[in-house]
Amino acid sequence: MSVLEHKLNSDAGAGSDMIQYVTVVIGGQLFGLPISQVHDVFVPESVTRVPMSAPEVQGVLNLRGRIVTAINMRRRLHLPPLEDEQMMAVGIEYKFESYGLVIDTVGEVLTLPAASSEPNPSNLDRRWAEISGGVHRLDGQLMVILDVDRLLGAMFTEPMVAA
C-alpha cells in the first residue's frame, strides 16, 4: 500500500464518507473500482498467453519491468469477447502481486457517498454477484462496485471452472 493509498483511505474514512471510484466499462456495463486499489491504467500489449491456465487468465505481460498477470474481465464475467477494439487494463495489486484487469474502456473518477451504495439485487447473475460489492444508482445508469478481493480470491480457490 502506497502512502497515497493510505491517505486516500483515511480521507475516505475521515471525510464525509465519500468514496472515489474509477469507472470502467465491461460489455456495456459500468463498473467502479475504489480508486485506492487502482495503481495504473494501461494498454495491454504483447500479452504472453499461459498454456494450461484458467480460461480467464489472458496471459502475462511486462509492465515497466514487472510481470503482471492479465485477467480478461469479459471472460471472467462470461461475456463474449470484444471484437477488433483496443482493450484497456487496470493495474491492481493483490497480496503483493500485480494483476491487470482487462476491460473495454476506462471512464472517469466519480466521488460517491458510501452510504448510497446498495446491496446486490437478489436476482443478479450469480457469477456477477460473486464479484460485486454492491450497486450505486447514478443518473441514467447503475454502477456495479467491483470487489477486487473477491474477484481474485475466488480464482485462487477454484482455479479451474471447467477443464
Place this chain on the structure above:
Amino acid sequence: MDDLLREFITETNESLDVVDVELVKFEQEPNNATILNNIFRLVHTIKGTCGFLGLPRLEGIAHAAETLMGKFRDGAPVTQEAVSLILISIDQIKDILAELEAAEGEEPQGDDSELIGKLEDMSAKADAAMASGAEPEAEAAEEAPAEADAADGDDPDQALERPLRPGEVSLDELERAFQQTEIEVEVAEVEIAETEDIAEEVDEPAPAPVAAKTEAKAEPQKKADAQKSGAEGGEKKAPGGSVSNKSIRVAVDTLEHLMTMVSELVLTRNQLLEIVRRHEDSEFKVPLQRLSNVTAELQEGVMATRMQPIGNAWQKLPRIVRDLSQELEKPIELEMIGADTELDRQVLEMIKDPLTHMVRNSADHGLEGPEERRAAGKPEKGTITLAAYHEGGHIIIEVRDDGKGIDVEKVKSKVLERGLATEAEFEKMTDSQIHKFIFAAGFSTAAEVTSVSGRGVGMDVVRNNIELIGGTVDLRSTTGKGSSFIIKIPLTLAIVSTLIVEASGDRFAIPQLSVVELVRVQTNSEHRIERIKDTPVLRLRNKLLPLVHLSQLLGIYEGEDVDQAIDSDNGFIVVMQVGSQTFGVVVDGVFHTEEIVVKPMSSMLRNLNMFSGNTILGDGSVIMIIDPNGIAGAMASHASSSVAESEDEEQEGLQRKSMSSQNAISLLLFRAGAPEPKAVPLSLVTRLEEFEVSKIERSNGRDLVQYRGSLMPLVYVNDGDGHKTEGTQPMLVFSDSGRSMGLVVDEIVDIVEDLMNIEVGSERPGVLGSAVVKERATEILDLGYYLPQAFEDWFMRKEMDIEALTKKVLFVDDSSFFRNMLTPVLKAAGYDVTTCIGPQQAFELLENGDKFHAIVSDIEMPEINGFEFCESLRRDPRFRNIPILALSSMVTPASIERGRQAGFDDYVAKFDRPGLIAALKDVFSNELGVAA
C-alpha cells in the same frame, strides 16, 4: 535476545566450526604449535565471553577443555582419547548454544559435571605424563594460561563463593600479577588473544584479562568490543584464516534485495539495447554501451557478494570423517581439492546435506577395512577425495573414494529383492546402468544397517535434493578401484541459461541444463521421425527416442488433428534428459540461448507444474520458463494414455467373452441421436434434469449450463450431436465429488429392472455392447468414455477393476460413484466383485474370514490411504501373498515406487482401466493357486 548475545552466538558458532577442523589437523600433527595456539585462542575467547555474559555452564566446559589444551601446549603428549574428549566438549558447547538461541538467551538447565570431571581427569593424566617426561619448568608455564582464564570468569568485586577450581588462582595473586604487568596493558587491551603468548613468560602472567576486566567495570560494551577485536586479531594471524577486520556482516536480505534490483537493471539494459539495435545511428549508442558495461560489472560484483567458497560447505567434513574413521576402525584420509571454488550461497546451503551424506556413504560402504585393503595391495589408509571445479557455467563436485567400487552382483540381488527390475531387464543393462539403481528410492546396499549410513533413506534423497536445485548426479565405479559421484549444479539459481524455442506461435524458455542436444529433422536427412502405430519416435544413434510436440504437451496445438502436430518434414527436436528419462520434445523453431533472470510466477499460476517461472526477455516481452520436471511428468502420462487406448480394445474383447451379472439391476432407458434405445445403470445417474435451451451457454468451445452454482459441461452421446434449438433439453446428470456432467439425450424412455447381460460387445468407443432390455436390443453406454470428456481428470480421481468369474475381487474405493460405475465393468470382465467403502470395512470383511483372490484399492482415500492399507495387510501373514493392486490418479515414478514399497503387486493409473484389467489378469496367471 539482546544484540550482544546474538553476536556472541553467531561468532561462537563460527569459531567452533574452525576449532573442529583445527583439532582434526592437530591430532595428525601434534607438534604444530601454530594450530594449537589457534585452537587455544578460540576456546579461550569463547570462555571469556561466556563468563562476561553470565553463562556458567558454557564457561565451565570451555574452561575445563582449555585447561586440558593448555597441558598439550606445555608438552603433554597428545592422545586420540584426549582429542576425542575435547571434541565431545565442543559438541556439548554447540548443543547448549543451540538451546540458548532457541530459548532467546536463557541458558538451558543441565549438569556437565561428568564431562568436566573427565576433562579434569585427563588434565591430571597429562600432568602426570609430563612430570614423568621430566620437564619441570613446564609446570609453572602451565599455571599461567589457566590463571588468565580464571581471571576472565570471575567477578573481582565479589568475594569468592566457592573453592578455586583446579588451575584457578586467587584474587590476591591476580592483583599481584596486575601490578607487575601494568606496562603491557595497552597492548593486551587490543589483542587479548595474545594472552597466551605473553603468558608464556612465566614472570608476567595473565595481564590481558585483568586489563579487560578493569574496562568492564566501567563499560561492559567496551569489553566485548575489546574481546572481539582480540579474536579478530587472532584470526588474522592464523594461517589460512579469513581477514575479518576487512569485512563487515551484511544481512542476507539486503543482498537478496540488491540482487533483485540488479536483475531488474539487467533486464532494462537488455530492453534498451534491443531498442537501440533498431535505430542505426542513435546518439544513445555510446552512453548505452557504457551503461551496459557498468551494468555487467555491477551484476558480477553483486553476484560475487553472494558467492561463497564451497569450502564452507565442507567445513564439517574433516570432523565427520575423523569420527567415522574411529567408529568404523578404518583409517581414512580426506583430501579436499578446490575448496575455494565459489558458488551461490543459496546453492551452497542446499548441497551441504547431500554432500555430507555422500561422504558418509563413501566412508561406510565405499572404503574397505584395512585388512581387505592390504590384501588388495592398496595402502591401508583409504582416501576420500572431494574435488570442486568450474565447468561451463556449472560447478562440478566430485566425491571419490579408492575403495572397492560398487558390487554389481550385490546391487542386482538387492534390486531383484526389492522388485525394482527383473533378471531379464538386467541382461540388457550395462554395469553403469545397474549402478544407477543405488539412486532408486529405498535402496541401500549396506548388508547391515549401521549407525553411520544405510538407513534406507540414502542416495535417492541425495539425488532428489540435487535435482531440486536443477543439478544432476552421476556415478562412475570400477570394481576394486573405487567409485566416484559427480554432481553437476548450476552456479546460481537466480540466473539460468535457457534455450528459447517456439511452439504454436508462442515462445518458451527451456533450461539448458536439461537439454542434451538439438536435432534438426528432415525427411531425407539421417534423422527422421518414424512412427510405431501412431507414436512418433526418433532413431538417434543407437537409441529410440520417444517424441512429443511441445504444443501437444501444453495443450495449445491449434491444428486439426493433434496426432499430426509432428510434421515429419520439418522441425527441431530438443533432446532432454530429466533424471533417468530421456525424450525428445519437438518444437517449431529454435531461436538462441539467453541468460535469463528467473522471476517467480504469480501465485495464481503457480499450480501449473509445466512452468518453473517466467521472465522478461530483451525485447520486453514476457516468456514462460519450462520446468523440465513437469515436462517429464507430462511425457510419462502422455505415454500411458496412449497405452490405455490400445488396451481398450483388448478389454472389450474380454468383455465380449464373459459378460454376465447375476443380479438384476435398474437400467435407465433413453434415446439419443438414433431411434434405438440406449441404457445406463440407474444407480450411476445422479439426477434427471431438463433445462431451457436458452440456458445452455457456449464458452471456451463447449456447451455449459449453470447447475447448482457451478458450470456443468454438457456431453453428447455422439460426436457432432447438438442440443435442441428450442423448448427444453432433457439430460442425465452424473455427479461425483462436487463435479457434474450433463449427458444430453433426446428423450428419457423408461426405467426397467433387468439383468444386464451384454450379449454383443462393441468396438465403438462409448458403448459397452448390446443387451436385451425389455425385449429390445439396447446399447449399454460406457460412462467411462464420457466422463473424461467433461473433465479430463475425472478418472484420475476414481476408477475400478475387473475379474474372472471364478475369482473374487475386493474393491476398495471411497467414492460410491466409481464403485457403482466400475462394478458393472468389472463384472463385464467376469470377476466376482465385492465393494468396500474404505479400508476399515475391508478389514472387517477380511477379519470375518471372507476370502478374496485379489484386492484392488484406491490410493487417495480419507483416514487410511491405500499405501497404509496395503502395508497393514502385508504385515498380516494371512494376506502376505494375496495380490493387491493400487489404483491412483498420481502415476509418477515416485508414487509407483511408493506403491511397491507398500507391497502392492501392481500400480495402475486410474484412467487406465484396460491396464487394470491386464494387471489383474497378470496377477492371476502368475499367482495361480497362491491366492488366499
